[in-house]
Amino acid sequence: MNYTLHQLQVFFKVTQTKSITKAAEELHLSQPAVSIQLRNFQDQFDIPLTEIIGRQLYVTDFGKEIALAANTILNEVHAINYKTMAFKGQLSGCLKLAVVSTGKYVIPYFLSDFLKLNRAVELEMDVNNKTKVVKALKNNEVDFAFVSVVPKDIAIESEVLLQNKLVLVGNNSVEIDTKNKVSDLLFTTPLLFREAGSATRMAMEDYVSKHKIQSKMAIQLTSNEAVKQAIIAGLGISIMPIIGLKNELDNKQLKTIPSAGLPIITNWRLIWLKGKKRSPVASAFLEFIRKEKDLISTNTFSWMSNY
Template identity: 55%
Template sequence: MNYTLHQLEIFKKVAELKSVTKASEQLFMSQPAVSIQLKNFQDQFKLPLFEIVGRKLYITEFGNEIAKAATKILDEVQAINYKSNLFEGKLAGKLNLSIVSTAKYAMPYFLTDFIKENDSVDVTMDVTNKMSVIRALENNECDFAMVSTIPKKLKIERIELMSNQMFFVAGKDYKVEGKEVNIKNLNKSIFLFRENGSATRLAMERFLIKNKIEIIKKMELTSNEAVKQAVIAGLGISIMPIIGIQQALKNGELQILNIKGLPLETNWNLIWLKTKNLSNVAKAFRDYISENKNDIIDQQFPITQIT
């Protein structure tokens, strides 16, 4: 047998996702390239690693055993690389992050130069809802979390990153009379909410209750991107963080409704448990953020604040 580490990695990813298409996306390869390597890997075994039934890919029992072995081999190779880099004096290891969905528009910019400077650091970033982020933090499944609302029940350390401004937005065809929208007229619209547990939803609910807005029609969506697309399509209106909609505003797909009392403003925070024993990689990232956050914000987010 003469299979390569690259083929092991491809088969492991295909076995994990049960899809050549999804594997190619995550591996940043074309689908034909993945298919060719998968075939070359299969040709080295007498027993089938997978089978296609209908349009679905299924991993055989033998294939599952090979996938487990591939995982162990790749983990050992990674460990060798880490040890080699450590002996060379380089920072090496894993950094695990859990962030709320809207933070995906910001966190990559806080990571980019750190990863470029430390190419032996592997990053796992789970983008999910607030409740899942807090759960990951509680269960010690991540080093850091990025949130706009600080969990009150946890003893945490934090670095305040940047302002998170939220505005009421509507599609380009939403009719507005005058320069300022009468908040009492909003109840004629369909309100688009994030799911329960979302900090954006909580802020929107508090604003509506405070201003005694009656909700006649509403819809719930499970991601910021879904809400944005629904607003663009003219399905309804919503309160959204400015950080995730700037391109849509620039393109004229969305408009900010000029409403008294807005924007709502919170702050993005990088948080971690006080009791967390941070790895060398995690400590280095914490220090990097502390030292460079202002420069990153000035360079990457010069127009995130609208007044």
């Protein structure tokens, strides 16, 4: 056998994503390049590693065993690289984060300077809905999770980074003269929801339930960006985190609608499993956050106080 580290990396990513297309996206390669590397790797084995049924890729039992071995080898190669950097006096290693989807508007600003100061540190960041983010934390797959709602069924420690504010949002054609008319608007205008498992969806459902709101129609969309564009187009209104609306509020495409019980205030938190032994990189990042978070918040997110 004469397989390469690159082939191992491609094969392992395919087994993770169950898709050549998704593997290509995550590896920043073309789809044909991934297909060629996967085929060249698989040709070195007498037993199939993957199989295509219909249009779906499946990993065989033997393929799963090879994937585990590939992951071990790749981790050992990374360890060699990290030890080399450490020997040179540089902080090195991989920082692994699971981030709820709205958190993508926040966490990059808390990562930027840290990564600039520590060029040998690698970042793995998975952006997903709250349910999947919490699952990754429970399974100890990440160093930290970044959430606005703290899970109650696991023991964690946390660091507050920033206030999270959820507001009722409509496009510029929505007219509200008094707060008393908000209930009429909510009754006659479709409400746009995030998908099940989203923290924003949970907050919105709680608000609707507490205020006994009966909507004309509920429309479900799978991302904040999709909800935002739907509101701009006039499809309906929604309760959304203000953090991702700055440009649209500034250019008057969207506006906040005053309503009883709003805004909903939570906090953006970095959370980790209680008692977890942090890597040097994770410890350094947490130390950086504790030292710099107030300055970052002031410099980047002070605009939120205007809404």
